[in-house]
Amino acid sequence: MAEKRRSAANSPMSSGTAMKSEDILPPLDGRIGPAEVVFDQKSMVAPLGLRLEPDNLGVTSHTNFSTVRANCCVYRGKWMYEVMLWSKGVMQLGWCTINCKFTFEEGVGDTKDSYSYDGSRLRKWNIRTQKYGEAWLAGDVITCALDCDNGTMTFYRNGKSMGEAFKNVKTGSGYAYFPAVSLSRNEHLRANFGATPLRYPIEGYEPLQAMPQEDVVKSQLLIGWLEKLTNTLIKEDKHLMDVCGIDQNVPPLPLGETRSKKSTALLICAHIFEKLAPLLKGPYVVECCLLPLMLKFCATTTDTSTTNPHIVKLLDLMWSLMQDHEIKPCMDTLMTSMLYSFYKTSPVTSDFSSQKTYLDLTLRVLQHSQTRRYLLLNILYPLCMTND
Structure with missing residues (x-):
């Protein structure tokens, strides 16, 4: 059988990880790589010294200096990705080409055609180093923005620009840049290439992973209907309790009589979840x-x-009308988003109002017995053990 070949003559990246053609976006949009952007395990320097989380977006270093890059590169247009810091030590965040070779001592920015920012030492790196930026803290969101059209690179801390870091970044034939990070021992971060909504979008820049526009539009419509039906069901429950409180012997409607509002609402909910449940498996739709x-x-x-x-009724509906393979990833994403993506990276104010909001919601969710049982066995306790 003749082997099928895909020419890469017009691509600025001549080598890299083999990928199925159906998973690769067309290079005309200025990017090359899979539709789902994650850290590439095969690119890790000291694989035993780096631990990737199951979704290949969270990274922890256990060696002197470890580097990993994403599985997607860009060569035209304006692109960005975000890094959520779980620690505040020495890390170098930025971009590199596929030809950059890293070691235990040299990371992103220490080699030719790689550029980075380190908020621990307040430096920017491209072989040589200069003072740049602001001191970062655990919980900060660092945005790495690359303008391939104008050859510039800028970094943002919690949505605030720290100024243009690099000019005259090499672009054109033969140059395509991968998101890349280097971490010293015991440092920990999590990247968002667009799998979930960006915390601090920048006008004119695109995430490396495209938003699932069609899924979001469908979900917003279905969620709007679900909100109204949840309110209807709560009102009907309250009405039933009021009636039963007056006369405990109120008989149910005979078979064949007109359906109650509650029965009609539940039937509509079942149809809604038939369409909504598969969409809730996606992290972007959940957030x-x-x-x-x-x-x-x-x-x-x-x-x-x-x-x-309202929370109890919504969770009751989810557990009743969603399949196990649908609700479990939804709950996983919901809890990790509340405790990590939002609680830990929310801006700190004097009254901690944002943090209180997400802790309050977490408490409300845990007050639902079936949800609490699942989360304690599968999410919360394992997370605690992993962080220890």
Whole structure:
């Protein structure tokens, strides 16, 4: 059988990790690589010294200086990715070409055609080093922005530009840049290439992983209907309790009579989840569509000593109408997003209002017994053990 070949003559990247053609986006948009952007395990310097989280977005270093790059590169246009810092030590964050060779002593920015920023030492690196930027802290979100059209590179801390770091970045034939990070021992970070909504989008710049536009539009429409139905079900439950409180012997409607509002609402919910449940397996949809609804429901009551009826009803519907393979990844994403992506990286104010918001929602979710049981066995306890 003749071997099929895909010419790379017009691509600025001449070698790299082999990928299935159906997983690769067309190079006309200025990027090369899979649709899902993650750190590439094969690119790791000292593989035994770096630990990647299961989704290949979180990185922890256990050696002197470890480097890893993403599985996607860009050569035209304006691109960005975000790094959430779980520690504040020596790290070099930035971009590199496929020809950069790293060691235990040389990381991103220490070699030709690689550029980086280190907020621990307040330096920028491209073979030589100069003073640059602001001191970073654990919980900061660092944005690495590359303008391939104008050959410039800029870094942002929590959405605030720290100024143009590099001019005259080499571009054109033969140059394509990968997101890359280098970490000293015991440093820990998590990257967002676009798998979830960016915390601090920059006008004119695109994430390396495209937003699932069609899924988001569908989910927002379905979530809007679900919100109305949840409110209807709560009202019907309250009405039933009021009726039963007056007359405990109220008989149910005979078979064949007109369906109640509650029965009709539940049937509609079943149809909604038939379309919504597969979409909730995606992290982007969970953070963009489901999480805002839960925050809105959470704000309806302030007394944390009692359960929130809206949250409880929503979770009841999810566990009843979603399959295990749908609700479990949804719950995984929801909890890790609340505790890590938002709680740990929310801007610190004098009253810690943002942190309180996500802790409050976490408490409300854990007040639901079935959800609490699943999270304690599969998410929260394993996370605690991993962080220890």
